[in-house]
Amino acid sequence: xxxxxxxxxxxxxxxxxxxxxxxxxxxxxxxxxxxxxxxxxxxxxxxxxxxxxxxxxxxxxxxxxxxxxxxxxxxxxxxxxxxxxxxxxxxxxxxxxxxxxxxxxxxxxxxxxxxxxxxxxxxxxxxxxxxxxxxxxxxxxxxxxxxxxxxxxxxxxxxxxxxxxxxxxxxxxxxxxxxxxxxxxxxxxxxxxxxxxxxxxxxxxxxxxxxxxxxxxxxxxxxxxxxxxxxxxxxxxxxxxxxxxxxxxxxxxxxxxxxxxxxxxxxxxxxxxxxxxxxxxxxxxxxxxxxxxxxxxxxxxxxxxxxxxxxxxxxxxxxxxxxxxxxxxxxxxxxxxxxxxxxxxxxxxxxxxxxxxxxxxxxxxxxxxxxxxxxxxxxxxxxxxxxxxxxxxxxxxxxxxxxxxx
Amino acid sequence: xxxxxxxxxxxxxxxxxxxxxxxxxxxxxxxxxxxxxxxxxxxxxxxxxxxxxxxxxxxxxxxxxxxxxxxxxxxxxxxxxxxxxxxxxxxxxxxxxxxxxxxxxxxxxxxxxxxxxxxxxxxxxxxxxxxxxxxxxxxxxxxxxxxxxxxxxxxxxxxxxxxxxxxxxxxxxxxxxxxxxxxxxxxx
Numbered sequence: 001x002x003x004x005x006x007x008x009x010x011x012x013x014x015x016x017x018x019x020x021x022x023x024x025x026x027x028x029x030x031x032x033x034x035x036x037x038x039x040x041x042x043x044x045x046x047x048x049x050x051x052x053x054x055x056x057x058x059x060x061x062x063x064x065x066x067x068x069x070x071x072x073x074x075x076x077x078x079x080x081x082x083x084x085x086x087x088x089x090x091x092x093x094x095x096x097x098x099x100x101x102x103x104x105x106x107x108x109x110x111x112x113x114x115x116x117x118x119x120x121x122x123x124x125x126x127x128x129x130x131x132x133x134x135x136x137x138x139x140x141x142x143x144x145x146x147x148x149x150x151x152x153x154x155x156x157x158x159x160x161x162x163x164x165x166x167x168x169x170x171x172x173x174x175x176x177x178x179x180x181x182x183x184x185x186x187x188x189x190x191x192x193x194x195x196x197x198x199x200x201x202x203x204x205x206x207x208x209x210x211x212x213x214x215x216x217x218x219x220x221x222x223x224x225x226x227x228x229x230x231x232x233x234x235x236x237x238x239x240x241x242x243x244x245x246x247x248x249x250x251x252x253x254x255x256x257x258x259x260x261x262x263x264x265x266x267x268x269x270x271x272x273x274x275x276x277x278x279x280x281x282x283x284x285x286x287x288x289x290x291x292x293x294x295x296x297x298x299x300x301x302x303x304x305x306x307x308x309x310x311x312x313x314x315x316x317x318x319x320x321x322x323x324x325x326x327x328x329x330x331x332x333x334x335x336x337x338x339x340x341x342x343x344x345x346x347x348x349x350x351x352x353x354x355x356x357x358x359x360x361x362x363x364x365x366x367x368x369x370x371x372x373x374x375x376x377x378x379x380x381x382x383x384x385x386x387x388x389x390x391x392x393x394x395x396x397x398x399x400x401x402x403x404x405x406x
Numbered sequence: 407x408x409x410x411x412x413x414x415x416x417x418x419x420x421x422x423x424x425x426x427x428x429x430x431x432x433x434x435x436x437x438x439x440x441x442x443x444x445x446x447x448x449x450x451x452x453x454x455x456x457x458x459x460x461x462x463x464x465x466x467x468x469x470x471x472x473x474x475x476x477x478x479x480x481x482x483x484x485x486x487x488x489x490x491x492x493x494x495x496x497x498x499x500x501x502x503x504x505x506x507x508x509x510x511x512x513x514x515x516x517x518x519x520x521x522x523x524x525x526x527x528x529x530x531x532x533x534x535x536x537x538x539x540x541x542x543x544x545x546x547x548x549x550x551x552x553x554x555x556x557x558x559x560x561x562x563x564x565x566x567x568x569x570x571x572x573x574x575x576x577x578x579x580x581x582x583x584x585x586x587x588x589x590x591x592x593x594x
Binding site: 151152191295296297298299322323326327330359360361363364365366396397398399400 | 415416417418420421424455456457485486504505507508509531533534535536572575576577
């Protein structure tokens with residue numbers, strides 16, 4: 001597991017340019033524009049944007065500092081949502097950012113196909129991403145890469161929770177020797193809510209800056225277990241259904257997403273089912289085949305996903321289930337509840353997990369009380385794809401689970 | 407008013423600094439490897455959580471144990487550092503039989519000290535594998551939960567405190583009140 005070299009290094013990096021709590025976007029922009037100009041000088045710089053809030057705000061900031069000296073890349077990794085490329089174009093156009101699109105799906109699929117464990121997938125994604133980016137930037141004559149890494153990214157990576165795809169220097173990766181560029185990360189001390197303030201200040205469209213956070217590796221971190229083209233495709237269409245429906249649910253959850261995993265289950269222990277029955281009578285608890293990332297006591301864990309089937313209940317009545325179950329089997333990090341009374345499509349081979357959470361800063365999160373009716377509507381629509389056998393709702397808070405799955 | 411936060415490797419350490427600043431207190435993360443003499447000008451100290459266990463040796467905690475044992479200023483330890491304080495004050499730290507991850511309900515035993523104004527019970531977020539047992543330790547127990555018998559402690563005759571749960575996360579709504587109480591203590 002990658003770890004920061006010393007606690008000392010990180011303590012210093014966190015304190016030097018510490019922002020005041022009352023975040024003032026005007027003075028932040030002024031300071032960072034000067035800093036970016038100072039580092040880049042007369043050279044050119046590249047930025048890779050995913051269309052997410054962090055990288056878009058960072059691109060707008062860098063553009064303000066460098067104007068035509070900035071080259072903006074978008075990498076179509078094959079793990080993007082439906083219509084993502086068009087969305088990103090629409091988002092960046094009004095900011096006057098010319099976009100170079102790199103279509104590299106095949107390379108990513110080749111590098112990732114067959115990999116199972118979350119951390120090995122993340123590392124393969126990271127190395128592929130920066131190799132392609134380093135080459136493309138070199139062709140454009142760029143020596144500096146700017147990226148929108150924010151505080152939770154490096155906090156989680158250095159604590160060993162998970163390797164974020166965009167955290168390099170904090171982990172001691174020498175980017176110049178490995179990928180051929182110097183790295184500049186102007187948003188390193190900001191939290192998500194501060195980035196949103198910055199995005200609005202820089203003229204990133206409000207609907208865009210309120211868009212669902214989407215991690216750099218995209219759908220990859222929501223494909224639990226082995227990667228295949230078909231699995232990503234199933235997830236992509238389920239994601240559209242989930243986002244479309246939960247976008248109009250009131251009160252709106254802070255973040256919502258879908259994940260996919262093979263429908264291969266094994267029985268749990270008797271004690272686990274008895275514990276679950278305290279909240280859901282006659283509950284059946286099984287384990288899914290592949291593990292997911294969680295965080296327990298500041299340690300990253302890679303634990304079991306328990307799937308609970310039983311009577312139909314609103315999810316908010318079941319929020320006590322994870323605690324009960326995890327006390328009986330400490331290897332569990334996630335508990336999901338089968339919508340539709342667990343009625344599954346026979347020929348289906350994938351389970352779709354719907355996740356919706358309430359959170360201020362993504363450092364902790366709790367599951368949203370989505371009405372059962374809404375989840376059933378989602379399930380009905382998602383199960384039109386006969387490759388999906390079952391739709392579940394994630395009942396787990398962060399900790400012990402994380403917001404994303406891997 | 408200056409209350410630095412000792413970075414012990416936990417994910418939420420940065421949030422403690424953020425919360426202190428929100429309350430108008432100057433703060434920054436400092437390394438546990440600092441020299442004790444460097445702490446002359448401070449009003450109080452918060453020691454954050456982290457991934458290690460106090461039962462795996464003290465070498466990972468830098469000067470923190472020495473400071474906790476000898477400090478003349480108020481100290482608040484969170485999560486791992488609550489356990490560190492419990493152990494240094496003569497209690498025991500053991501693996502929790504029913505560890506808490508996420509929501510828990512804190513039951514207040516001693517309402518007049520650092521837990522003033524939070525009510526008899528309140529919701530907090532915790533994430534810990536280990537827990538403190540009093541076992542004759544030189545501290546009093548200020549709060550408990552149904553799964554953990556020492557959720558908050560105070561050293562005998564000294565303004566040294568520990569909380570097992572995370573007062574710095576937004577899912578602990580009473581966290582700010584507790585932090586304010588600690589800041590008031592630091593005002594002396």
